[in-house]
Amino acid sequence: MKQTTKIINQAKKEGRKALLEPEAKAICAEYGITVNKFDVATNAKEAVAQAEKIGYPIVLKIVSPDIIHKSDAGGVKVNLKTAAEVEAAFKTIMDNAKKYKADAQIVGEIVQEMAPQGTEVIVGAVKDPQFGQTVMFGLGGIFVELLKDVSFRVAPLTKEDAKEMIINLKAFPLLNGYRGSKPADLNALADVLCNVSKMILDNPEIKELDLNPVMAYPVGSKCVDARIILE
Secondary structure (H helix, E strand, O other), X not given: OHHHHHHHHHHHHOOOOEOOHHHHHHHHHHOOOOEOOEEEEOOHHHHHHHHHHHOOOEEEEEEOOOOOOOHHHOXXXXXXXXXXXXXXXXXXXXXXXXXXXXXXXXXXEEEEEOOOOOEEEEEEEEEEOOOEEEEEEEEOOOHHHHHOOEEEEEOOOOHHHHHHHHHOOOOHHHHOOXXXXXXXXXXXXXXXXXXXXXXXXXXXXXXXXXXXXXEEOOOOEEEOOEEEEEO
């Protein structure tokens, strides 16, 4: 996994523990985890060109090693439907970021497709001092804080392990076609868990990983936001 090694080595060289979102997503994509289409723009004109290529609606987010909590900094704009909206949002995000942290190093803004709504799940990983690399699965979005309904397994995971993690949630009925809704693609979610398991074993420098949310669909899934912390 050449790109992953290159990204991790570059972050280490720069003394960064937190990978930038585009870097984390590039690693996910290299490990077969579907992410929403994205690019990085350094100015409003570039952002518009990338938005036209990706297709509306668009989400813009600040990319800065000094701004981890993007929403707190006013660094996120969603559901942008026209070139004019993208251009205005790009400028607003840049202004907000500079007000939030005047000396922040700003790489640009991530321009990404607004993924269709699905059932939001969270896939995580943590390097446990006792058990080593551990994978976590639960309901994502607001539910992760509210229900605290998550399951854990020590890596490596088999497909059967991954499916058990999903089925063991108290909220599993929400993924299994609750009240007439279509069930989520459990095979696709199990693949995400197995791919994360492989990623953290291949790259022991990864201390924490957080994919939240991953949109679960009747066919497939899509990682919308990715965070990776190195040791």
